Amino acid sequence: VMHRKVxxxxxxxxxxxxxxxxxxxxxxxxxxxxAQAKPAAPAGQTVATVNNEPISLAExxxxxxxxHDEVTNDCKDCPPEKIDAQFKAQQKDLLRGLIDQALxxxxxxxxxxKVESQLNQKLDEVRQQNGxxxxxxxxxxxxxNGLSWEDYKATLRNSMLQKEVVxxxxxxxxxxxxxxxxxxxxxxxxxxxxxxxxxxxxxxLSTDGKAEPDYAAIRAKVEGLRSSVVNGDDFxxxxxxxxxxxxxxxxxxxxxxxxxxxxxQIESAVFSLEKNQLTDVIQTRSGFEFxxxxxxxxxxxxxxEKVDTQIRNTISAEKMAPRIRQYxxxxxxQSNITVKPGYADTALLTPTAGAN
Numbered sequence: 497v498m499h500r501k502v503x504x505x506x507x508x509x510x511x512x513x514x515x516x517x518x519x520x521x522x523x524x525x526x527x528x529x530x531a532q533a534k535p536a537a538p539a540g541q542t543v544a545t546v547n548n549e550p551i552s553l554a555e556x557x558x559x560x561x562x563x564h565d566e567v568t569n570d571c572k573d574c575p576p577e578k579i580d581a582q583f584k585a586q587q588k589d590l591l592r593g594l595i596d597q598a599l600x601x602x603x604x605x606x607x608x609x610k611v612e613s614q615l616n617q618k619l620d621e622v623r624q625q626n627g628x629x630x631x632x633x634x635x636x637x638x639x640x641n642g643l644s645w646e647d648y649k650a651t652l653r654n655s656m657l658q659k660e661v662v663x664x665x666x667x668x669x670x671x672x673x674x675x676x677x678x679x680x681x682x683x684x685x686x687x688x689x690x691x692x693x694x695x696x697x698x699x700x701l702s703t704d705g706k707a708e709p710d711y712a713a714i715r716a717k718v719e720g721l722r723s724s725v726v727n728g729d730d731f732x733x734x735x736x737x738x739x740x741x742x743x744x745x746x747x748x749x750x751x752x753x754x755x756x757x758x759x760x761q762i763e764s765a766v767f768s769l770e771k772n773q774l775t776d777v778i779q780t781r782s783g784f785e786f787x788x789x790x791x792x793x794x795x796x797x798x799x800x801e802k803v804d805t806q807i808r809n810t811i812s813a814e815k816m817a818p819r820i821r822q823y824x825x826x827x828x829x830q831s832n833i834t835v836k837p838g839y840a841d842t843a844l845l846t847p848t849a850g851a852n
Protein backbone atom coordinates (compact mmCIF):
# COMPACT_ATOMS: atom_id res chain seq x y z
CA VAL A 497 0.00 0.00 0.00
CA MET A 498 1.41 3.41 -1.01
CA HIS A 499 0.64 6.69 0.73
CA ARG A 500 1.41 10.35 0.03
CA LYS A 501 -0.13 12.78 2.48
CA VAL A 502 -0.66 16.35 1.44
CA UNK A 503 -4.12 17.87 1.33
CA UNK A 504 -5.17 18.78 -2.19
CA UNK A 505 -6.67 21.95 -0.73
CA UNK A 506 -3.10 23.26 -0.40
CA UNK A 507 -2.14 22.61 -3.99
CA UNK A 508 -0.40 25.49 -5.73
CA UNK A 509 -0.27 26.28 -9.44
CA UNK A 510 3.31 26.49 -10.69
CA UNK A 511 3.46 24.55 -13.91
CA UNK A 512 4.75 25.20 -17.39
CA UNK A 513 2.17 26.04 -20.02
CA UNK A 514 0.75 23.91 -22.78
CA UNK A 515 -2.45 24.14 -24.76
CA UNK A 516 -4.09 20.81 -25.37
CA UNK A 517 -7.52 19.73 -26.54
CA UNK A 518 -9.22 16.93 -24.64
CA UNK A 519 -12.09 16.23 -27.06
CA UNK A 520 -15.33 15.51 -25.24
CA UNK A 521 -16.95 12.41 -26.58
CA UNK A 522 -19.37 13.06 -29.44
CA UNK A 523 -20.67 9.57 -30.05
CA UNK A 524 -24.31 8.72 -29.45
CA UNK A 525 -23.61 6.20 -26.74
CA UNK A 526 -20.54 4.15 -25.83
CA UNK A 527 -20.35 0.64 -27.20
CA UNK A 528 -21.61 -1.84 -24.67
CA UNK A 529 -18.84 -3.91 -23.21
CA UNK A 530 -19.11 -7.58 -23.93
CA ALA A 531 -18.36 -8.20 -20.29
CA GLN A 532 -21.06 -5.94 -18.92
CA ALA A 533 -23.37 -8.85 -18.33
CA LYS A 534 -20.90 -10.32 -15.83
CA PRO A 535 -21.75 -9.89 -12.15
CA ALA A 536 -20.77 -6.49 -10.86
CA ALA A 537 -18.08 -6.19 -8.24
CA PRO A 538 -19.43 -6.17 -4.69
CA ALA A 539 -20.42 -2.72 -3.53
CA GLY A 540 -17.78 -0.94 -1.51
CA GLN A 541 -14.75 -2.71 -2.95
CA THR A 542 -12.09 -0.24 -4.07
CA VAL A 543 -8.78 -0.50 -5.89
CA ALA A 544 -7.50 2.94 -4.90
CA THR A 545 -8.42 6.19 -3.22
CA VAL A 546 -7.45 9.66 -4.40
CA ASN A 547 -7.72 12.23 -1.62
CA ASN A 548 -10.26 10.03 0.16
CA GLU A 549 -12.35 9.63 -3.00
CA PRO A 550 -12.54 5.97 -4.01
CA ILE A 551 -11.90 4.36 -7.37
CA SER A 552 -14.16 1.34 -7.14
CA LEU A 553 -13.43 -2.15 -8.35
CA ALA A 554 -16.60 -1.90 -10.44
CA GLU A 555 -15.27 1.26 -12.13
CA UNK A 556 -11.93 -0.43 -12.76
CA UNK A 557 -13.63 -3.50 -14.25
CA UNK A 558 -15.84 -1.33 -16.45
CA UNK A 559 -12.79 0.51 -17.78
CA UNK A 560 -11.03 -2.78 -18.40
CA UNK A 561 -14.03 -4.09 -20.35
CA UNK A 562 -14.17 -0.92 -22.45
CA UNK A 563 -10.43 -1.13 -23.11
CA HIS A 564 -10.76 -4.74 -24.26
CA ASP A 565 -13.55 -3.74 -26.65
CA GLU A 566 -11.46 -0.88 -28.04
CA VAL A 567 -8.48 -3.17 -28.63
CA THR A 568 -10.76 -5.73 -30.29
CA ASN A 569 -12.36 -3.12 -32.55
CA ASP A 570 -8.98 -1.67 -33.51
CA CYS A 571 -7.66 -5.10 -34.45
CA LYS A 572 -10.73 -6.83 -35.88
CA ASP A 573 -8.83 -9.37 -37.99
CA CYS A 574 -6.23 -10.17 -35.34
CA PRO A 575 -6.03 -13.61 -33.73
CA PRO A 576 -7.24 -13.79 -30.11
CA GLU A 577 -3.74 -14.16 -28.72
CA LYS A 578 -2.64 -10.88 -30.36
CA ILE A 579 -5.70 -9.05 -29.02
CA ASP A 580 -5.02 -10.42 -25.53
CA ALA A 581 -1.36 -9.37 -25.74
CA GLN A 582 -2.27 -5.84 -26.78
CA PHE A 583 -4.94 -5.64 -24.09
CA LYS A 584 -2.53 -6.74 -21.37
CA ALA A 585 0.10 -4.26 -22.58
CA GLN A 586 -2.37 -1.39 -22.21
CA GLN A 587 -4.13 -2.70 -19.12
CA LYS A 588 -1.06 -2.07 -16.99
CA ASP A 589 -1.71 1.70 -17.31
CA LEU A 590 -5.43 1.42 -16.62
CA LEU A 591 -5.33 2.43 -12.97
CA ARG A 592 -2.86 5.18 -13.75
CA GLY A 593 -5.40 6.66 -16.16
CA LEU A 594 -8.21 6.48 -13.63
CA ILE A 595 -6.04 8.20 -11.03
CA ASP A 596 -5.06 10.87 -13.57
CA GLN A 597 -8.72 11.53 -14.28
CA ALA A 598 -9.62 11.71 -10.60
CA LEU A 599 -6.80 14.18 -9.93
CA UNK A 600 -7.88 16.41 -12.80
CA UNK A 601 -11.57 16.35 -11.86
CA UNK A 602 -10.77 17.09 -8.22
CA UNK A 603 -8.52 19.93 -9.30
CA UNK A 604 -11.37 21.33 -11.39
CA UNK A 605 -13.64 21.19 -8.36
CA UNK A 606 -11.04 22.99 -6.25
CA UNK A 607 -10.81 25.70 -8.91
CA UNK A 608 -14.58 26.10 -8.98
CA UNK A 609 -14.80 25.19 -12.66
CA LYS A 610 -18.35 24.69 -13.93
CA VAL A 611 -19.11 23.11 -17.30
CA GLU A 612 -22.85 22.47 -17.12
CA SER A 613 -23.70 24.92 -19.90
CA GLN A 614 -21.03 23.38 -22.15
CA LEU A 615 -22.31 19.92 -21.24
CA ASN A 616 -25.85 20.81 -22.25
CA GLN A 617 -24.52 22.23 -25.51
CA LYS A 618 -22.52 19.06 -26.19
CA LEU A 619 -25.55 16.85 -25.51
CA ASP A 620 -27.54 18.92 -27.97
CA GLU A 621 -24.76 18.59 -30.56
CA VAL A 622 -24.77 14.82 -30.11
CA ARG A 623 -28.55 14.86 -30.51
CA GLN A 624 -28.28 16.76 -33.78
CA GLN A 625 -25.46 14.58 -35.11
CA ASN A 626 -27.62 11.53 -34.62
CA GLY A 627 -30.80 13.00 -36.08
CA UNK A 628 -32.77 12.93 -32.84
CA UNK A 629 -35.61 15.32 -32.08
CA UNK A 630 -34.89 15.95 -28.38
CA UNK A 631 -32.27 15.31 -25.72
CA UNK A 632 -34.86 13.05 -24.11
CA UNK A 633 -34.61 10.88 -27.23
CA UNK A 634 -30.86 10.75 -26.72
CA UNK A 635 -31.41 9.68 -23.12
CA UNK A 636 -33.76 6.92 -24.26
CA UNK A 637 -31.15 5.72 -26.71
CA UNK A 638 -28.45 5.63 -24.07
CA UNK A 639 -30.64 3.82 -21.58
CA UNK A 640 -31.92 1.50 -24.30
CA ASN A 641 -28.37 0.26 -24.65
CA GLY A 642 -28.29 -0.63 -20.96
CA LEU A 643 -26.28 2.40 -19.88
CA SER A 644 -26.95 4.90 -17.14
CA TRP A 645 -27.84 8.38 -18.39
CA GLU A 646 -26.07 9.91 -15.39
CA ASP A 647 -22.93 7.87 -16.08
CA TYR A 648 -23.01 8.95 -19.72
CA LYS A 649 -23.24 12.61 -18.74
CA ALA A 650 -20.53 12.14 -16.12
CA THR A 651 -18.16 10.81 -18.80
CA LEU A 652 -18.71 13.92 -20.92
CA ARG A 653 -18.55 16.25 -17.91
CA ASN A 654 -15.28 14.80 -16.65
CA SER A 655 -13.72 15.11 -20.09
CA MET A 656 -14.70 18.78 -20.21
CA LEU A 657 -13.40 19.41 -16.71
CA GLN A 658 -10.04 17.86 -17.59
CA LYS A 659 -9.84 19.94 -20.76
CA GLU A 660 -10.52 23.14 -18.83
CA VAL A 661 -7.97 22.36 -16.12
CA VAL A 662 -5.25 21.75 -18.70
CA UNK A 663 -6.22 24.89 -20.59
CA UNK A 664 -5.95 27.04 -17.47
CA UNK A 665 -3.11 25.42 -15.57
CA UNK A 666 -0.90 23.97 -18.28
CA UNK A 667 -1.90 25.63 -21.48
CA UNK A 668 -2.01 29.35 -20.95
CA UNK A 669 1.64 30.19 -21.69
CA UNK A 670 2.64 27.88 -24.51
CA UNK A 671 4.23 29.66 -27.42
CA UNK A 672 4.73 28.15 -30.84
CA UNK A 673 7.03 30.47 -32.75
CA UNK A 674 6.86 31.36 -36.42
CA UNK A 675 10.29 29.79 -36.87
CA UNK A 676 9.01 26.50 -35.44
CA UNK A 677 6.08 26.56 -37.85
CA UNK A 678 8.35 27.29 -40.80
CA UNK A 679 10.80 24.55 -39.86
CA UNK A 680 8.01 21.99 -39.40
CA UNK A 681 6.47 22.93 -42.75
CA UNK A 682 9.78 22.56 -44.57
CA UNK A 683 10.43 19.17 -43.00
CA UNK A 684 6.93 17.77 -43.56
CA UNK A 685 5.78 19.20 -46.87
CA UNK A 686 4.70 15.74 -48.03
CA UNK A 687 2.08 15.80 -45.24
CA UNK A 688 0.44 18.79 -46.89
CA UNK A 689 0.24 17.38 -50.41
CA UNK A 690 -3.21 17.29 -51.95
CA UNK A 691 -4.08 15.06 -54.93
CA UNK A 692 -6.02 16.17 -57.98
CA UNK A 693 -9.63 16.75 -56.90
CA UNK A 694 -13.01 17.70 -58.29
CA UNK A 695 -15.81 19.50 -56.46
CA UNK A 696 -19.13 18.19 -57.76
CA UNK A 697 -22.84 18.92 -57.76
CA UNK A 698 -25.59 16.68 -59.15
CA UNK A 699 -29.12 16.69 -60.48
CA UNK A 700 -30.78 13.27 -60.50
CA LEU A 701 -34.13 11.57 -60.97
CA SER A 702 -34.82 8.18 -59.42
CA THR A 703 -35.91 4.98 -61.15
CA ASP A 704 -36.63 3.21 -57.87
CA GLY A 705 -39.97 1.43 -58.06
CA LYS A 706 -40.30 2.21 -61.78
CA ALA A 707 -40.72 -0.34 -64.58
CA GLU A 708 -37.97 -0.45 -67.20
CA PRO A 709 -40.29 0.86 -69.93
CA ASP A 710 -40.53 4.08 -67.88
CA TYR A 711 -36.76 4.63 -67.93
CA ALA A 712 -36.76 6.40 -71.31
CA ALA A 713 -39.20 9.02 -70.07
CA ILE A 714 -37.17 9.60 -66.88
CA ARG A 715 -33.98 9.95 -68.90
CA ALA A 716 -35.70 12.44 -71.18
CA LYS A 717 -36.69 14.55 -68.16
CA VAL A 718 -33.09 14.60 -66.95
CA GLU A 719 -31.92 15.54 -70.46
CA GLY A 720 -34.43 18.40 -70.35
CA LEU A 721 -33.09 19.61 -67.00
CA ARG A 722 -29.55 19.49 -68.37
CA SER A 723 -30.61 21.54 -71.40
CA SER A 724 -32.15 24.17 -69.13
CA VAL A 725 -28.86 24.53 -67.26
CA VAL A 726 -26.90 24.69 -70.53
CA ASN A 727 -29.25 27.45 -71.67
CA GLY A 728 -28.55 29.54 -68.58
CA ASP A 729 -30.75 28.34 -65.73
CA ASP A 730 -29.01 28.31 -62.35
CA PHE A 731 -27.79 24.79 -61.54
CA UNK A 732 -28.42 25.05 -57.80
CA UNK A 733 -31.95 26.35 -58.28
CA UNK A 734 -32.80 23.62 -60.78
CA UNK A 735 -31.37 21.01 -58.39
CA UNK A 736 -33.31 22.37 -55.42
CA UNK A 737 -36.56 22.37 -57.39
CA UNK A 738 -36.38 19.19 -59.45
CA UNK A 739 -33.62 16.87 -58.28
CA UNK A 740 -34.76 13.82 -56.32
CA UNK A 741 -31.42 13.11 -54.70
CA UNK A 742 -30.70 13.73 -51.01
CA UNK A 743 -28.46 16.62 -52.09
CA UNK A 744 -31.36 18.60 -53.61
CA UNK A 745 -31.85 20.67 -50.46
CA UNK A 746 -28.21 21.83 -50.78
CA UNK A 747 -28.53 22.79 -54.42
CA UNK A 748 -27.12 19.45 -55.52
CA UNK A 749 -23.75 19.86 -53.75
CA UNK A 750 -22.00 16.50 -53.49
CA UNK A 751 -18.58 17.42 -52.13
CA UNK A 752 -14.92 17.00 -53.07
CA UNK A 753 -13.51 13.80 -54.55
CA UNK A 754 -10.10 12.47 -55.54
CA UNK A 755 -9.23 9.66 -57.93
CA UNK A 756 -10.57 6.40 -56.57
CA UNK A 757 -13.45 7.94 -54.64
CA UNK A 758 -16.02 7.62 -57.42
CA UNK A 759 -17.44 4.82 -59.57
CA UNK A 760 -15.28 4.38 -62.70
CA GLN A 761 -17.87 5.69 -65.18
CA ILE A 762 -18.39 8.86 -63.16
CA GLU A 763 -14.69 9.35 -62.43
CA SER A 764 -13.74 9.13 -66.09
CA ALA A 765 -16.42 11.68 -66.93
CA VAL A 766 -15.76 14.33 -64.30
CA PHE A 767 -11.96 14.29 -64.28
CA SER A 768 -11.95 15.08 -68.00
CA LEU A 769 -13.92 18.29 -67.44
CA GLU A 770 -12.99 21.80 -66.42
CA LYS A 771 -14.67 24.10 -63.92
CA ASN A 772 -18.40 24.72 -64.60
CA GLN A 773 -18.66 22.02 -67.26
CA LEU A 774 -21.42 19.39 -67.18
CA THR A 775 -21.27 15.66 -67.76
CA ASP A 776 -23.65 13.95 -70.15
CA VAL A 777 -26.62 12.21 -68.55
CA ILE A 778 -25.39 9.07 -66.78
CA GLN A 779 -27.45 6.04 -65.80
CA THR A 780 -26.76 4.73 -62.30
CA ARG A 781 -28.22 1.86 -60.33
CA SER A 782 -30.83 4.18 -58.83
CA GLY A 783 -31.67 6.51 -61.70
CA PHE A 784 -30.33 9.05 -64.17
CA GLU A 785 -28.18 12.06 -63.33
CA PHE A 786 -25.76 14.62 -64.65
CA UNK A 787 -23.03 16.35 -62.70
CA UNK A 788 -21.42 19.75 -62.68
CA UNK A 789 -17.73 20.26 -61.95
CA UNK A 790 -17.77 23.22 -59.56
CA UNK A 791 -13.99 23.14 -59.21
CA UNK A 792 -11.22 21.06 -60.79
CA UNK A 793 -8.26 21.35 -58.46
CA UNK A 794 -4.74 20.24 -59.43
CA UNK A 795 -2.41 18.21 -57.25
CA UNK A 796 -0.56 20.67 -55.05
CA UNK A 797 1.37 21.33 -51.87
CA UNK A 798 -0.77 23.51 -49.64
CA UNK A 799 0.89 26.86 -48.86
CA UNK A 800 2.21 27.30 -45.34
CA GLU A 801 -0.28 30.05 -44.46
CA LYS A 802 -3.16 27.70 -45.23
CA VAL A 803 -1.91 25.02 -42.82
CA ASP A 804 -0.48 27.34 -40.18
CA THR A 805 -3.12 26.48 -37.56
CA GLN A 806 -2.80 22.77 -38.26
CA ILE A 807 0.98 22.95 -37.79
CA ARG A 808 0.70 24.93 -34.57
CA ASN A 809 -1.75 22.36 -33.18
CA THR A 810 0.59 19.54 -34.16
CA ILE A 811 3.59 21.18 -32.51
CA SER A 812 1.53 21.84 -29.39
CA ALA A 813 0.47 18.19 -29.29
CA GLU A 814 4.09 17.06 -29.59
CA LYS A 815 5.00 19.19 -26.59
CA MET A 816 1.93 18.13 -24.66
CA ALA A 817 2.73 14.67 -23.28
CA PRO A 818 5.79 15.43 -21.13
CA ARG A 819 4.28 18.62 -19.76
CA ILE A 820 0.99 16.97 -18.89
CA ARG A 821 2.86 14.10 -17.29
CA GLN A 822 4.91 16.58 -15.23
CA TYR A 823 1.74 18.39 -14.20
CA UNK A 824 0.12 15.15 -13.08
CA UNK A 825 3.28 14.14 -11.23
CA UNK A 826 3.09 17.37 -9.24
CA UNK A 827 -0.58 16.80 -8.51
CA UNK A 828 0.36 13.37 -7.17
CA UNK A 829 3.04 14.84 -4.94
CA GLN A 830 0.46 17.18 -3.44
CA SER A 831 -2.21 14.53 -2.98
CA ASN A 832 -3.00 11.53 -0.83
CA ILE A 833 -3.15 8.46 -3.05
CA THR A 834 -3.61 4.94 -1.75
CA VAL A 835 -3.39 1.91 -4.05
CA LYS A 836 -4.64 -1.44 -2.81
CA PRO A 837 -2.29 -4.46 -2.92
CA GLY A 838 -2.49 -6.29 -6.23
CA TYR A 839 -2.89 -3.09 -8.28
CA ALA A 840 -0.28 -0.67 -9.57
CA ASP A 841 -0.08 3.01 -10.44
CA THR A 842 2.51 2.86 -13.22
CA ALA A 843 3.11 6.61 -12.95
CA LEU A 844 5.32 5.70 -10.02
CA LEU A 845 7.56 3.80 -12.43
CA THR A 846 7.82 6.59 -15.01
CA PRO A 847 10.63 9.16 -14.62
CA THR A 848 9.30 12.71 -14.81
CA ALA A 849 10.90 15.63 -16.58
CA GLY A 850 13.74 17.02 -14.58
CA ALA A 851 13.99 13.94 -12.35
CA ASN A 852 17.47 12.99 -11.20
